[in-house]
Amino acid sequence: MLTPTHVMIFSLVLFGVGVFGVLTRRNIIIVLMSLELILNAANLNFVAFSWAHPSIHGQVFALFVICVAAGEVAVGLAILITLFRNRNSVNIDEFHLMKG
Amino acid sequence: MTEVSLPLFLVFAAVGVFGAVMMVTRTQPVHSALYLVLTLFSVAAIYVLLHAEFLAVVQILVYAGGIMVLFLFVIFLVRPPVPGEARWHGGRHVLLSAGLAVILACALGWHFLESAPAAAGNPSALLEGGNMEQVSMTLFRYYILPFETVSILLLVSMIGAIALARKGEGV
Amino acid sequence: MLDLIWLIPLIPLTGVLINGFFGRRMPLKTVGVIACATVLIAFLLSVGAVVQLAGSEPNPDGLRIHELSLGDWMPLDAVSVPWEFSLDPLGSVLLLVVTGVGFLIHVYSIGYMAHEKDYARFFTYLNLFMGMMLTLVLAGNMMVMFVGWEGVGLCSYLLIGFYYDKPFDLRTGLTCADAGRKAFITNRIGDFAFLIGVLYLAINFGTLTFSEISERVAHAGPGAHGLLVGVGILLFLGACGKSAQIPLYVWLPDAMAGPTPVSALIHAATMVTAGVYMVARMSALYAQAPEAMAVIAAVGALTAIFAAIMGTAATDIKKVLAYSTVSQLGYMFAACGVGAYVAGIFHLMTHAFFKALLFLGAGSVIHGMNGEQDIRKMGGLKKKMPRTYWTFLVATLAIAGIPGLAGFFSKDEILWGAWSSGNKIVWLTLAAAAGVTAFYMFRLVYLTFWGTFRGGDEAESKVHESNSLMTVPLMVLAVLAAVGGWIGIPKLLTFGKDINLFHHWLAPAISLPHGDGHGVEASHSAGLEFGLMAVAVGIAVFGILLALHVYKSSTLPQKIADTLGPVYKLVRNLFWVDELYKFAILKPFYAACRGFRWVDIHVVDGLVNGTRNATLGLSYISNLHDRIVVDGLVNLTGWVTTWLHRMLSRVQTGMIQTYLSVMLLGVFILIAYYTLAG
Numbered sequence: 001m002l003t004p005t006h007v008m009i010f011s012l013v014l015f016g017v018g019v020f021g022v023l024t025r026r027n028i029i030i031v032l033m034s035l036e037l038i039l040n041a042a043n044l045n046f047v048a049f050s051w052a053h054p055s056i057h058g059q060v061f062a063l064f065v066i067c068v069a070a071g072e073v074a075v076g077l078a079i080l081i082t083l084f085r086n087r088n089s090v091n092i093d094e095f096h097l098m099k100g
Numbered sequence: 101m102t103e104v105s106l107p108l109f110l111v112f113a114a115v116g117v118f119g120a121v122m123m124v125t126r127t128q129p130v131h132s133a134l135y136l137v138l139t140l141f142s143v144a145a146i147y148v149l150l151h152a153e154f155l156a157v158v159q160i161l162v163y164a165g166g167i168m169v170l171f172l173f174v175i176f177l178v179r180p181p182v183p184g185e186a187r188w189h190g191g192r193h194v195l196l197s198a199g200l201a202v203i204l205a206c207a208l209g210w211h212f213l214e215s216a217p218a219a220a221g222n223p224s225a226l227l228e229g230g231n232m233e234q235v236s237m238t239l240f241r242y243y244i245l246p247f248e249t250v251s252i253l254l255l256v257s258m259i260g261a262i263a264l265a266r267k268g269e270g271v
Numbered sequence: 272m273l274d275l276i277w278l279i280p281l282i283p284l285t286g287v288l289i290n291g292f293f294g295r296r297m298p299l300k301t302v303g304v305i306a307c308a309t310v311l312i313a314f315l316l317s318v319g320a321v322v323q324l325a326g327s328e329p330n331p332d333g334l335r336i337h338e339l340s341l342g343d344w345m346p347l348d349a350v351s352v353p354w355e356f357s358l359d360p361l362g363s364v365l366l367l368v369v370t371g372v373g374f375l376i377h378v379y380s381i382g383y384m385a386h387e388k389d390y391a392r393f394f395t396y397l398n399l400f401m402g403m404m405l406t407l408v409l410a411g412n413m414m415v416m417f418v419g420w421e422g423v424g425l426c427s428y429l430l431i432g433f434y435y436d437k438p439f440d441l442r443t444g445l446t447c448a449d450a451g452r453k454a455f456i457t458n459r460i461g462d463f464a465f466l467i468g469v470l471y472l473a474i475n476f477g478t479l480t481f482s483e484i485s486e487r488v489a490h491a492g493p494g495a496h497g498l499l500v501g502v503g504i505l506l507f508l509g510a511c512g513k514s515a516q517i518p519l520y521v522w523l524p525d526a527m528a529g530p531t532p533v534s535a536l537i538h539a540a541t542m543v544t545a546g547v548y549m550v551a552r553m554s555a556l557y558a559q560a561p562e563a564m565a566v567i568a569a570v571g572a573l574t575a576i577f578a579a580i581m582g583t584a585a586t587d588i589k590k591v592l593a594y595s596t597v598s599q600l601g602y603m604f605a606a607c608g609v610g611a612y613v614a615g616i617f618h619l620m621t622h623a624f625f626k627a628l629l630f631l632g633a634g635s636v637i638h639g640m641n642g643e644q645d646i647r648k649m650g651g652l653k654k655k656m657p658r659t660y661w662t663f664l665v666a667t668l669a670i671a672g673i674p675g676l677a678g679f680f681s682k683d684e685i686l687w688g689a690w691s692s693g694n695k696i697v698w699l700t701l702a703a704a705a706g707v708t709a710f711y712m713f714r715l716v717y718l719t720f721w722g723t724f725r726g727g728d729e730a731e732s733k734v735h736e737s738n739s740l741m742t743v744p745l746m747v748l749a750v751l752a753a754v755g756g757w758i759g760i761p762k763l764l765t766f767g768k769d770i771n772l773f774h775h776w777l778a779p780a781i782s783l784p785h786g787d788g789h790g791v792e793a794s795h796s797a798g799l800e801f802g803l804m805a806v807a808v809g810i811a812v813f814g815i816l817l818a819l820h821v822y823k824s825s826t827l828p829q830k831i832a833d834t835l836g837p838v839y840k841l842v843r844n845l846f847w848v849d850e851l852y853k854f855a856i857l858k859p860f861y862a863a864c865r866g867f868r869w870v871d872i873h874v875v876d877g878l879v880n881g882t883r884n885a886t887l888g889l890s891y892i893s894n895l896h897d898r899i900v901v902d903g904l905v906n907l908t909g910w911v912t913t914w915l916h917r918m919l920s921r922v923q924t925g926m927i928q929t930y931l932s933v934m935l936l937g938v939f940i941l942i943a944y945y946t947l948a949g
Contacts, residue, residue, distance in 0.1 A: 001106060001219070002105070002106045002109050002149070003218060003219055004216045004217055004218075004219075005213060005216050005218075006106070006109060006110075006113075007109075007146070007150065008209070008212060008213060008216055009209065009213075010113040010116065010117070010146070012205045012208060012209045013117050013120075013205070014116065014117065014120055014139070014143075015204075015205055015208065016201045016202060016204070016205035017117070017120040017121055017124055017201075018120070018124075019197075019200070019201040019204060019205070019935065020124060020197055020198055020201040021123070021124035022928070022931060023193075023197035023200065023201065023928050023931060023932055023935075024124075024188045024189060024193065024194050024197045024198075024928075025124070025187065025188065026186060026187065026188060026189060027129055027181060027187070029129040029132075029133075029171065029174060029175055029178070030123070030124070030126075030129055030132050031928075032171070033123060033129075033132055033133065033136050033171065034123075034124060036136065036140075036163070036167065037120055037123070037124075037136070037139065040139070040140065040143050040163075043143075043155075043159075044143060044146065045212075047146075047147055047150050047152045047155060048150060050150070050152065051150040051151055051152070052216070052217045052219075052221065053217065053221055054151075054221045054222065056234045056235060056238045057238060057242070059152050059154070059155050059231075059234075059235055059238075060235060060238050060239050060242075060243055062152070062155055063155065063158065063235065063239070064243075064246060064250055066155075066158060066159070066162055066163070067250045067253070067254060068250065068253065069163075069167070070162060070166065070167060070254065070257075071253055071254050071256075071257035071258075072257070073167050073170060073171070074170070074257050074258060074260075074261040075257045075260050075261050075264070077170060077171070077174045077261070077265075078260065078261035078262075078263075078264035078265040079264055080174060080178070081174065081177060081178070081264070081265045082264050082265060084177070084178045084179070085267075088179065089179075090178050090179070090181075091185075092926070092927060092928065093189065093926060095925075095927075096924060096925025096926055097925060189928070193928075196932070197928075197932065200932060200935055200936065200939070203939060204935055204938065204939050204942075207939055207942045207943055207946065208942060210946060211942055211945070211946045
């Protein structure tokens with residue numbers, strides 16, 4: 001019998017892996033992909049609760065998250081291209097212009 | 101398919117976790133992207149299991165079909181990593197980050213698992229008249245303003261992306 | 272026409288605007304014509320107004336008066352001062368004299384000033400004077416009169432100092448500008464007293480309008496007597512300044528520094544008579560204050576005799592006339608003081624004719640002599656300047672009091688007024704002054720026109736008669752000086768027929784003590800009056816003969832001067848009044864100034880320096896405080912900030928993932944908090 005707890009554990013694992021990727025990888029592209037993983041984990045939670053309660057609102061929220069993720073990726077990748085054009089690199093530790 | 105089978109879920113979850121771990125650990129971004137696609141498909145499958153068919157389709161169309169293609173384009177545009185180049189930050193940083201990720205996940209789990217319902221309710225509310233109709237009815241009845249706002253957000257990010265990525269000008 | 276009297280002062284003022292702003296760029300002729308035309312228009316308007324006034328119905332008091340108000344000027348709570356103008360018989364006499372004589376003098380000035388560089392400035396001032404004088408004459412209340420009063424004072428100052436860059440009096444080292452200042456400052460003393468008097472009136476009677484003052488003063492009651500005497504004397508002090516009476520007469524002889532037409536217009540015919548006019552205006556007030564009238568009579572008589580004596584020793588042709596003016600003004604005041612206002616104003620009018628004529632004649636002589644003013648260097652000008660001579664002689668006879676001429680009638684009326692009012696001493700003084708007047712006037716004529724020329728051959732050849740622009744006004748004035756007195760002919764000389772037009776015209780405008788207004792007539796005794804008249808004429812003739820006898824000989828004047836010795840010296844040096852003022856007022860003033868300077872240096876500067884030193888000391892302490900405490904705090908702040916910056920900037924790695932780690936740590940803490948809390 002599938003319970004919401006199973007789904008949430010899965011989503012937590014995905015979240016943890018995503019956070020780990022975001023924090024450790026040097027390649028910005030993979031960092032961005034890890035972010036997508038985190039967002040998917042969140043979406044999973046929405047859907048799980050939508051299924052458990054049950055209420056369709058959670059699914060609508062997940063839909064919005066996907067939209068926002070699409071926008072975020074578009075802008076993020078545009079920034080990445082600009083950075084690459086200027087510095088010829090996609091390694092995040094080479095961009096520390098804000099260093100105090 | 102009102103009764104969801106646990107084994108099926110476990111299989112998809114295992115595939116998803118495998119894809120996620122592989123994505124995070126690959127050197128070549130193109131490999132990572134492909135593993136991410138695997139994870140996304142498995143998540144889409146789990147959506148289907150959770151009576152969110154519309155969302156599953158959107159997941160595949162938008163994520164696997166749209167976003168991941170975008171990623172792949174970008175990966176082809178930029179210089180591939182030099183072999184032997186460090187894939188992570190320093191070892192201590194990796195350990196600390198891993199620890200942080202774990203305790204954060206644990207904290208969230210602790211917080212939510214307490215309040216999580218023990219079992220799913222009657223899923224008929226999600227399926228009456230078809231899931232897609234349910235979603236769209238809710239969306240346009242209760243969320244018309246956020247819907248429009250999100251459309252503007254997408255428009256703005258599209259313009260922003262074009263403005264940022266234009267050659268010659270910009271940053 | 273009567274409602275347009277406010278226009279009369281304004282018309283010359285338009286001339287001021289035109290000549291003042293554009294005069295320098297206009298041809299000389301245009302400037303002169305504009306100046307004269309404005310005065311002529313004012314004169315014609317005046318004639319029209321006076322004719323209309325004469326034809327109007329008199330009020331219950333028998334007085335013909337027209338008053339009009341142009342609106343509020345100072346609408347105060349205690350006293351409201353509107354822009355009031357009024358015309359009554361008294362004002363009408365002045366109005367016609369000022370505009371008529373003023374017009375003649377303007378015409379004369381075109382010829383006299385033809386060679387001056389500041390032609391337009393001269394006529395601007397002259398027109399300004401006319402405007403101000405007419406304001407004074409037509410004023411309906413004390414404040415409007417004061418505007419004119421000060422305005423004519425200003426013009427007098429400007430015109431005395433007209434040749435501001437030239438020296439004037441070598442004896443005292445005055446320049447023309449100094450003479451102007453002297454006149455202005457001396458007048459200021461009088462004006463100050465005048466203003467105080469006006470303010471007293473305003474406070475105590477709540478009005479400054481002449482007609483209302485007259486009414487309220489008449490019903491003031493005995494309690495106000497002291498106040499009225501005080502105000503009367505204060506106002507008379509103002510008149511003393513303006514009309515050059517003792518003790519404020521000293522400016523008038525020096526006022527001769529101005530161009531001669533100015534001397535004729537301002538310092539003989541019009542402005543200096545303003546004091547007399549004002550006293551006559553306030554006759555209602557003086558009627559309640561006999562003590563003030565006594566002061567006026569005494570001062571007037573004294574001034575008449577003293578100024579006449581000073582005139583006998585002066586050698587400057589204009590100064591002789593100046594002293595003569597002071598003396599004649601003394602006559603007028605004496606007349607007012609004894610209650611013979613009509614006689615005083617009558618004399619004012621006839622004096623305006625013959626004294627303006629004398630001054631213009633003197634100007635003609637100066638003009639003909641190419642600027643020479645010393646009568647010791649003249650003589651025998653009779654043949655060279657016949658028209659000037661004959662007109663001058665008419666004026667001289669008139670001022671000396673020869674029967675038939677203007678001066679005789681007015682002077683005689685004053686003397687009779689003095690005698691009949693019981694002021695025998697005043698009569699005696701004035702009669703003596705008449706003799707002295709006859710003496711110095713004939714001395715002047717003798718030294719100037721008769722005998723032989725004493726200025727050297729070269730100067731003699733250059734002497735010339737003036738052009739007709741100057742001599743025609745002389746002739747007009749000569750006619751007036753000869754026949755002007757006939758409008759005031761006394762009853763005595765007309766075999767009892769009362770045709771004294773002047774008296775009938777003016778009497779209603781005057782208030783006399785005891786309210787009867789005809790006290791002079793009441794004690795009339797034909798024989799006595801005739802006798803006194805004969806005595807006065809006798810004294811005048813004696814003075815004339817004495818002058819002729821003394822100056823026929825070339826050595827006698829010197830011999831007399833030597834014989835009199837110190838007395839002559841006293842007179843020659845004008846009784847040392849200027850010096851007296853210098854020692855009695857200026858020296859103590861300078862001493863006081865020096866005292867104040869000492870106080871300034873030692874006390875005030877000491878205080879100032881003490882303050883400075885104290886400030887310096889405080890500044891030093893403040894400096895230390897600044898450097899140690901304030902700067903210390905500031906540096907401490909800076910140091911702490913720098914240290915914090917070093918610490919914090921190490922945190923700012925610029926690495927996004929570091930920031931993200933910290934953020935997620937924060938998220939963890941938040942989750943932990945909420946989980947544990949609830």
